[in-house]
Amino acid sequence: MNGLEDMINDLTHSILSDYKDDRTINEIKTFDHPDNDEIISIIEGLRRIIFPGYFRNKSYRVFTVRNNMSMILEDVIFKLIRQIYIVLRYDEKYEKLDDNELNNNAIRITFEYLNKIPKIRAFIETDVQAAYDGDPAAYNKDEIIYSYPGLYAILVNRLAHELFVLGVPLIPRVMTEHAHSKTGIDIHPGATIGKYFFIDHGTGIVIGETTEIGDYVKVYQGVTLGALSTRGGQSLRNKKRHPTIEDNVTIYSGASILGGETVVGANAVIGGNVFITRSVPSGAKVSVKNQELRYNFDDSSKVEKSDLDNDESWFYII
Numbered sequence: 026m027n028g029l030e031d032m033i034n035d036l037t038h039s040i041l042s043d044y045k046d047d048r049t050i051n052e053i054k055t056f057d058h059p060d061n062d063e064i065i066s067i068i069e070g071l072r073r074i075i076f077p078g079y080f081r082n083k084s085y086r087v088f089t090v091r092n093n094m095s096m097i098l099e100d101v102i103f104k105l106i107r108q109i110y111i112v113l114r115y116d117e118k119y120e121k122l123d124d125n126e127l128n129n130n131a132i133r134i135t136f137e138y139l140n141k142i143p144k145i146r147a148f149i150e151t152d153v154q155a156a157y158d159g160d161p162a163a164y165n166k167d168e169i170i171y172s173y174p175g176l177y178a179i180l181v182n183r184l185a186h187e188l189f190v191l192g193v194p195l196i197p198r199v200m201t202e203h204a205h206s207k208t209g210i211d212i213h214p215g216a217t218i219g220k221y222f223f224i225d226h227g228t229g230i231v232i233g234e235t236t237e238i239g240d241y242v243k244v245y246q247g248v249t250l251g252a253l254s255t256r257g258g259q260s261l262r263n264k265k266r267h268p269t270i271e272d273n274v275t276i277y278s279g280a281s282i283l284g285g286e287t288v289v290g291a292n293a294v295i296g297g298n299v300f301i302t303r304s305v306p307s308g309a310k311v312s313v314k315n316q317e318l319r320y321n322f323d324d325s326s327k328v329e330k331s332d333l334d335n336d337e338s339w340f341y342i343i
Contacts, residue, residue: 057111063104064199070101071184075146079170098139105135108196115194134191141187148220152179155221159243174208175224185214216250218242219272226278233267235285242270245278245297253284253302271307 044051073080074097110131113119119127156169156176163169169176181204185197197214205211210227212218215234222238224230226246232238236250252266265285272291276282279298282289289295290307299311 059108059112059195059199061199061203063108064196065203067101067104067108068181068184068200068203070097070104071142072180073097074101074142075149075180076170079167102135102139105138106131109134109193112193112195116192118192134193138187138191138193145183145187148183149176149180151220152176152222155223155241155243159223160225174210175227178204178208178210178212178227178230179218179222179224182212182214182216182218186216186218189214216267235265236267237269239270239272239274239291241273243275245276247279248276249281249283251281251283 069080074094077094106128110127113122113127113130119130122130153166153169153176156173157163157166160169163173181200185200188200189197201212201214208227210224210230212230212232213234213236216232216236216238218238219240219242221241223243224245225243229247230244231249231251233251238250250268250270267285268282268287268289270276270282270289271293274289274291274293274295276289276295277297280295280301281299282295282301284302286304287302288304289301290305290309292308293305294310295301295305296310296312299313301311305311
């Protein structure tokens with residue numbers, strides 16, 4: 026037993042010794058850290074406010090929308106003020122303020138943010154409608170609200186984006202990365218997205234920070250709206266690095282549209298698996314030219330090459 030205890034003591038000493046230099050990962054912050062669980066709880070509270078009849082907190086035994094909403098709002102306000110208070114120190118504008126001044130700013134930002142809820146709800150209503158109009162597999166809007174990952178990712182992005190616009194550090198990114206982990210859809214909170222946005226399926230979608238998306242845009246799984254290059258690192262901060270997608274554009278699965286100067290014009294259709302680094306005119310239809318398919322056959326193959334040569338119908342089977 027003493028041998029194991031000595032090994033544990035030696036290991037502890039070794040790890041503590043590794044903390045002595047000034048590497049970023051060794052830094053001990055002198056203030057609290059944001060709490061991921063609390064931020065996720067804020068998201069869920071806000072979702073209940075956005076959809077008051079769908080995601081009620083079962084622990085609240087109340088019988089009116091007003092009372093239920095008051096309880097949820099108070100909970101969200103309390104948690105949001107605390108988390109904003111914590112993260113404001115990450116911004117140079119606030120790092121020298123005392124605790125009282127920080128708290129006053131956190132309160133101001135919280136109420137300025139929550140006053141944007143009617144605007145967010147108006148946009149989300151159009152997103153639900155876009156999903157229903159655009160997906161023949163949707164039986165009703167309840168199904169979309171309860172289960173569609175695309176709508177959840179859009180909702181969290183719209184909630185996070187308004188905090189991002191108010192200059193709140195960290196929290197917006199924690200929110201969208203939570204949605205990313207749940208849905209496989211990665212939308213930076215800085216992205217600007219218009220009304221009636223529909224994400225179909227959604228897995229693998231990446232939408233970068235400076236992306237601008239117009240109204241009535243439909244995006245399928247695996248689409249990247251990204252930067253041409255990030256080799257410039259921090260020197261590219263605050264520069265337009267991601268594309269602009271105008272109104273009524275459809276982007277099919279696997280397409281990559283890159284670059285801050287790239288504009289996809291209104292009513293364009295971008296086909297699957299295309300790679301675009303320059304602007305697309307309004308109304309254009311972009312697709313990849315049919316690639317040559319090669320087949321190798323051996324004695325064990327049950328398919329005769331002559332059958333394929335004589336029957337073209339196999340080509341259309343998916």
